Amino acid sequence: MSTQTTIETQLVDELVSATRDVFKTMVFRDVIPAAPPLDGSALKPGSNVVGTVAFAGSTSGVVAFYSTLNTARELTALMLGIEPATVNGELPDAIGELTNMIAGSFRTRMADHSHEAWAISVPSVTIGSDFHTKYVSDDVQRVLCPFEIDDKEVFVELIVTRRR
Amino acid sequence: MRFLVVDDSSTMRRIIINTLTKLGYDNVSEAANGREGLDRLAAGADVIITDWNMPEMTGIDFIRTVRTQPATKNIPVLMVTTNAAKDDIVEALRVGVNSYVVKPFTPETMKEKIEAVLAR
Numbered sequence: 001m002s003t004q005t006t007i008e009t010q011l012v013d014e015l016v017s018a019t020r021d022v023f024k025t026m027v028f029r030d031v032i033p034a035a036p037p038l039d040g041s042a043l044k045p046g047s048n049v050v051g052t053v054a055f056a057g058s059t060s061g062v063v064a065f066y067s068t069l070n071t072a073r074e075l076t077a078l079m080l081g082i083e084p085a086t087v088n089g090e091l092p093d094a095i096g097e098l099t100n101m102i103a104g105s106f107r108t109r110m111a112d113h114s115h116e117a118w119a120i121s122v123p124s125v126t127i128g129s130d131f132h133t134k135y136v137s138d139d140v141q142r143v144l145c146p147f148e149i150d151d152k153e154v155f156v157e158l159i160v161t162r163r164r
Numbered sequence: 165m166r167f168l169v170v171d172d173s174s175t176m177r178r179i180i181i182n183t184l185t186k187l188g189y190d191n192v193s194e195a196a197n198g199r200e201g202l203d204r205l206a207a208g209a210d211v212i213i214t215d216w217n218m219p220e221m222t223g224i225d226f227i228r229t230v231r232t233q234p235a236t237k238n239i240p241v242l243m244v245t246t247n248a249a250k251d252d253i254v255e256a257l258r259v260g261v262n263s264y265v266v267k268p269f270t271p272e273t274m275k276e277k278i279e280a281v282l283a284r
Contacts, residue, residue, distance in 0.1 A: 021268060022268045025268035025269060026179065026267075076175075080178050080182075081182050090174065090175065093173055093174050093175045094175040096173070097173045097175040097176055100173075100246060101267050103246070104245075104246020104248070104267060105267070105268065107246070107249070108246070108248040108266070111249035111250070117247075117249030117250075117252060120246075122217065
């Protein structure tokens with residue numbers, strides 16, 4: 001498992017800051033970076049819930065959020081102010097909104113640096129088991145940021161299309 | 165004080181309604197897009213809180229329509245969105261949004277912004 005070195009440090013730092021800010025204000029919990037960001041090709045998170053939001057502009061790519069189903073249920077409950085046992089159909093929308101806020105906050109932070117606001121997509125959420133995400137182009141750079149929230153692990157991944 | 169919350173995310177509508185309840189506002193109706201929002205406005209509202217990116221009718225098109233109708237043109241509007249780049253804010257203010265709340269937000273920020281639009 002190698003530490004990432006290829007994606008610009010500024011992009012990763014802003015993604016980590018955006019993630020921490022979203023969790024603190026909307027999930028009412030601190031997430032702590034659990035390790036240095038990792039080369040995304042080195043690790044496949046063991047997750048059953050994946051939220052993604054694509055962005056496009058001078059830099060293009062995808063922001064992805066990964067967690068287990070149980071953790072996603074607890075995050076949904078925290079966001080909505082309900083008990084985890086009562087979470088049912090709310091989970092996909094909540095994880096989509098969480099991913100959307102991380103990607104949106106990341107976009108805003110990068111616009112402050114580049115003075116260009118990237119376009120971003122609506123979020124999509126995949127829930128299941130025994131699957132992994134694959135991006136069709138090999139011409140991408142990936143970095144995976146592990147976080148701890150309480151005693152659980154979540155991941156946020158940045159996938160950037162290489163500039164030509 | 166009657167609030168109308170317009171957002172395609174049921175999660176975000178719930179978060180905003182929970183925040184309004186904490187702030188003491190409990191007369192809230194909701195809609196999932198701008199078109200539904202226009203329908204709900206027939207029942208009246210004192211403050212509109214709307215998202216930007218929504219299917220059917222975006223928040224920008226919704227507010228543009230709200231500002232052209234005599235019965236609704238003076239209702240204070242808060243936009244709650246992740247679209248927080250300078251150009252986004254300029255566009256929203258140009259169509260008639262009164263104030264802007266960037267997601268993620270705290271209850272304190274929401275309170276400040278509501279009080280500011282009500283004080284106008």
